[in-house]
Amino acid sequence: MDDDDYMRGKLTNNKIFGEANALLAGDALFTWAFELMLQNRGHLPQERVLLACLEMAKATGPAGMVGGQYLDMAMENKEISPEMLENIHALKTGKLIQASVSTGAILGGAQGNHLESLRDYGKNLGLLFQITDDLLDVRGDSEKTGKESKKDLQRGKATFPKIFGIAKAEDIAYLTKEKTKRNLSFLSQDCDFFTALADYIYTREA
Amino acid sequence: MDDDDYMRGKLTNNKIFGEANALLAGDALFTWAFELMLQNRGHLPQERVLLACLEMAKATGPAGMVGGQYLDMAMENKEISPEMLENIHALKTGKLIQASVSTGAILGGAQGNHLESLRDYGKNLGLLFQITDDLLDVRGDSEKTGKESKKDLQRGKATFPKIFGIAKAEDIAYLTKEKTKRNLSFLSQDCDFFTALADYIYTREA
Structure with missing residues (x-):
């Protein structure tokens, strides 16, 4: 597109x-x-499979990824608020990342506050991914990212560095990474992989 | 497209x-x-809902509608066999029409031979729709169809009239209509709507 x-x-x-x-x-x-x-679906309970598929459908449809892509294109070359920027990112890339976490949680039997905390983890992980994506677009090494740099700016797209400046966007990335990890604090089990994933996205160069 | x-x-x-x-x-x-x-999904059994959704996914994916659209475009301006033509139509438009029938049958509890007969009914109904669509493209009144005539021919698309000639294509449409209705013969219940639907598609002008 x-x-x-x-x-x-x-x-x-x-x-x-x-x-x-x-x-x-x-x-x-x-x-x-x-x-x-x-x-x-193996021997998984049918109710969980239905709910997980529904979660994925919602995440990718008009109130999710597709809706976010529409907003992203509709807002090109327009002045937008930080809230709108966050909303576009939450829908366009965030919802699918969120659903990748929450569908697993649903299939595993998570419910109530635990499921909500894991949804928040996925949502913040998606936001973190997008902020670092925006930062890589302005300061990334195109040899490493495999994309041409500053494409977003050329297209007149709103990005975190454009709205907040690079230094503030970096602060937001740091705070979002910390928040992402705190969403897991309710878990008594080992969740090193999931905290490491947040660190990896925060420090990625590609 | x-x-x-x-x-x-x-x-x-x-x-x-x-x-x-x-x-x-x-x-x-x-x-x-x-x-x-x-x-x-109301109070429908979860197993039926899962199977109906799966039926719809298969009908519209790479082995269904999307695959048919790919073949249709890949075969433009090429000589193709009658079997390939029928396969393209079965996938591109037939599978979705078939699934519109079979998902209802699955949700209603149809199984085994009965479900297969209803799948055949849907498949033949889809084929009938496509043959009449091809015929309308060459002899249809564009005021009634709302489409420009002879678009398929201009695009170098294989159609039933192009491969078989108009008279033979009309014969195939008649035979397909009769076959479609015979697929319902196992039903003891009233199925006037479904036989009338085949007649309607056979005689449609738009």
Whole structure:
């Protein structure tokens, strides 16, 4: 949709296979995801499988990823508030990352406050991913990121560095990383992987 | 994807809202369909809801509608066999029509041979729809169909009239209509609506 030639150092599908085939591949994966979720349910309780699929559908539909992509494009070259910026990011990339955590939690039987805390963890992890993505766009090494730098700025997209400045955006990234880890404090079990994931996203260079 | 200006007498979404928004509306509806199916399940048995959603996912994914659209575009301006033509149509439009019948059957508790007969009914209904669609493209009244005539021919698309000639394509439509109705013969209940639906598609002018 943004017609980029490269993503993570590789030519994009629309350049190699043409726009129509790239679109169809996306549509096919979108549906195939539901097929796989519904088919490979093993001995999991049916109620949990239904709720996990519903969680994923909500996260990717008009009130999630697709809605966020729409807002992101509609707001190009416009002045937007910090709240709108956060909302766009929460929908466009945050909801899918959030659902990747919460569907696992639902299948594992999490409920109530525990499920909500894990949803918050996923939401903050997604926000952290987006802030660091914005920062990499302005100061990233395009050899490492595999994308051309400053593409967002060229397109007139609102980003965290553009609205807050680089230093303040870095502060927000730090605070979001800390908040993300605190969302796990209710867990008595070992959750090193999940705290390390927040650290990894905070320090990533690509 | 075929960049038509009009569909059923109305300007297409890509003309009114732009290509990106038209694409996103399609993506949103694709996902929203699963959200609605998974959310509004009332007191239906969970197993049936899961199987119906799976049926719909299979019908619309790479082995269904999306795969058919890919084949349809890949085969433009190529010589194809009648079997390939039927396969393209079965996937591109047939599977979704078939699933509209079979998901209802699954939710209603149909199983085994009965479910298979209803799947066959849906498959033949879809094929009938496509043959009449092809015939309307060559001899239809564009005032009634709301589409420009002979678009398929201009695009170099294989169609039933192109491969078999108009008279033979009309014969195939008649035979398919009769076969469609025979798929219901196992039903002892009143199924007037479903036989009338086959007649309606066979005689439609738009």
